[in-house]
Amino acid sequence: MKPKAKLMSSKEMPIGGVIIEPGSTSKEETGSWRAERPVYDATKCNQDMICVQHCPDMCIIVVKDEKLGAKRLGTDFRYCKGCGICAQVCPVKAITMKPEGEFKK
Numbered sequence: 557m558k559p560k561a562k563l564m565s566s567k568e569m570p571i572g573g574v575i576i577e578p579g580s581t582s583k584e585e586t587g588s589w590r591a592e593r594p595v596y597d598a599t600k601c602n603q604d605m606i607c608v609q610h611c612p613d614m615c616i617i618v619v620k621d622e623k624l625g626a627k628r629l630g631t632d633f634r635y636c637k638g639c640g641i642c643a644q645v646c647p648v649k650a651i652t653m654k655p656e657g658e659f660k661k
């Protein structure tokens with residue numbers, strides 16, 4: 557695949573790495589290499605948005621509801637990398653990580 561930004565050699569790169577183009581995650585469907593998938597149980601969710609605040613890829617889908625305010629709907633799997641942070645931080649265990657292979661049968 558042709559890179560969309562100029563890549564640096566290891567000698568050019570600053571210590572600690574560098575983000576070549578901030579905000580570029582939305583241009584690449586980075587969920588393709590996910591090994592585990594967060595499965596969301598809406599019946600347990602209390603809509604506290606803790607998972608939304610912690611997801612590193614902002615791929616949890618939220619809508620604004622007139623009565624409830626913000627409401628979590630699900631996950632955008634085009635970008636979810638399966639890191640499991642959302643499942644770790646959810647206080648009511650509404651998210652469970654499952655092997656991705658279970659969904660490709």
Ligand code: SF4
Nearest residue numbers: 611636637639640642
């Ligand atoms: S598994 Fe990681 S990337 Fe996917 S929704 Fe949860 S926190 Fe976000």
Ligand code: SF4
Nearest residue numbers: 601602604605607646
């Ligand atoms: S952290 Fe858990 S309870 Fe809170 S919004 Fe996310 S899924 Fe729902």
